[in-house]
Amino acid sequence: MTSPRHSRRGLLIPFLIVGLALALWTGWWFYLADQVETRIAAQEQVLRDDGWRIAHQPVSVGGWPFRTRVAFPQAEIIAPSGHGVSAPELVAEANAWNPGHWVVIAADGLTLTRAGKGRIDIGGDGARMSVNRLRDRFPDLRAELIRPTFTPREGAEPFPIASAEHVQFEMRPHLTDGVAATDELDVLFALIEARGRPGGPVEGAARSGHLSVEIEATIEQASRLRGVDSAGVFSNWSAAGGRFTAVRGRLRAGESSARLSSEALSAREDGRLEGRLALTAERPGEAMAGLAGSRSGAVNRVAAAGAAAAARAQGDRPMDLVLRFSDGRTWLGPFALAPAPKLF
Structure with a gap:
């Protein structure tokens, strides 16, 4: 008696399925x-x-x-x-x-x-x-x-920067009670262990050490971050009333460090920041003295030297300071240190 022959079609089915899936994919x-x-x-x-x-x-x-x-x-x-x-x-x-x-x-x-x-x-x-x-x-x-x-x-x-260990930027929709806000973005910027160019303001402030900055904020009127003129996206945004709010961060320059915060920062028509930035600083005189010794034309070295002397008079205790961005300049008390940061 001959044994029944088994169909091999069953063996082909997995290969046919794989081939069909591969063709569809x-x-x-x-x-x-x-x-x-x-x-x-x-x-x-x-x-x-x-x-x-x-x-x-x-x-x-x-x-x-x-x-x-x-x-x-x-x-x-x-x-x-x-x-x-x-x-x-x-x-x-x-x-x-x-x-x-x-x-x-x-x-x-x-x-x-x-x-x-x-x-x-x-x-x-x-x-x-x-x-x-x-x-x-x-x-x-x-x-x-x-x-x-x-x-x-x-x-x-x-x-101003010659090198860094890491630079990071993040942007995502702002969440309110777990729901994305209609027209707000959260942003984070981190500059880790940066070295300034020789003779520049960063090298001066860090006293030839490292500069690290970590800052986060919320951007209002985010949909206005667009534009086709030569001033770029921030010009249109600023004209529409855009602001940075809930600004928080840390800064370390050599032996000096500070925690910083601001409830709101905006920009003038020429693109320079306006507003107040509160700092709780440790040994700020070191950074001010470094700025005073820099060879950058953007730094008011006389004002930086005055700010350094005032800070050193307080000793090594933490100090509460306020940086003002006004009239296109960066002010520490009565001292105009440098031009205000420029967005556009």
Whole structure:
């Protein structure tokens, strides 16, 4: 008696299922890649119509099967204000199953263009940015530089920072009782263990040591952070009544340190900050004396020396101080130390 022959069709079913799934996934991947290219081209055209300068070599899309990888060789992005960045190559990547979360990497460094001040080459161990929840009104954004170096090109104005251990910027919608606020953003900026350029104000304040700054705030009128004129996004925002509120942070410059806070800061028509910044400082005289000895033309060295003498008269006890940004200057009591920080 012959034994019955068993059908091998059952063995083929798993392979057929895998093949079908792979075909469907491949179709999805190519659809996604096409959508990415189409949306990039459309967004670039919108920016160009608004006065931005966007340039790069032909874009390449890859990453099949699990990623979408878009490479922009010789990329340059310049805002209407004249500020911008360029890189030998920018690479944007997202998981194919989560196209709302992108990571952008500049593996070969960046060049920062400052309007009217020249270009700064940024080297180091990495520059990257992640953007999540792209379909929301305000996405989550995080950018960081890992052990960056800052080198001005020939003819560029000096840059206050020569290097740092880490630079970080984060932005996300402000939450009120767990719900995203309508028109507010939370921002955080951290500059960790920065070294100033020789003879500059940062090196002076840190007394040849490190400067670290961590500051967070809420931006009101966030939807107004856009603009097509040469002053950039902050001009439109400031004119609409935009402010930084709930400002909190810490600063360390060499042996000096301070906790800082402000309920509100705004900007004048010329872009310089206005408002009051409260500080609880430890050994502020050291930083003031360092500023007085710097060779920066932006620092009022006589005023810094006076502020240093007044601070040292209080000894090493913590001091409550107030920095005022007024009339385009930064004031510590009666001493006008330097121009107020400029947003645009």
